[in-house]
Amino acid sequence: MEDHFFEKVYDIAKQIPYGRVTSYGAIAKALGTARSARMVGWAMSASHNREDVPAHRVVNRIGILTGKHHFQGTNLMQQLLESEGIEVVDNQIVDFEKVFWEPEVSEL
DSSP: OHHHHHHHHHHHHTTSOTTOBEEHHHHHHHTTOTTOHHHHHHHHHHTTTOTTSOGGGEEOTTSBOTTGGGSSSTTHHHHHHHHTTOOEETTEETTHHHHBOOOOOOOO
């Protein structure tokens, strides 16, 4: 069950456009499991060996880089976001609303 859920999370994460971000909760909502944002976080932290999953583009609901400790190097998550043109100050995305991407709600 968990592996299946994680794969669905990864499928949505792969759709996040370059230079945009989404939140754990938005992915959970898109999967029809709005209360499972924490499980989405677990999926993102479990994806560190998967180069096809842009986990750096998934942040908390107010744009804070809460998953940054799962990336090798002290500021790798921030560096990856900045390389895509996203400004980060004090571990929070500047103009979060402008770069936020809302995934489409899918039917399970």
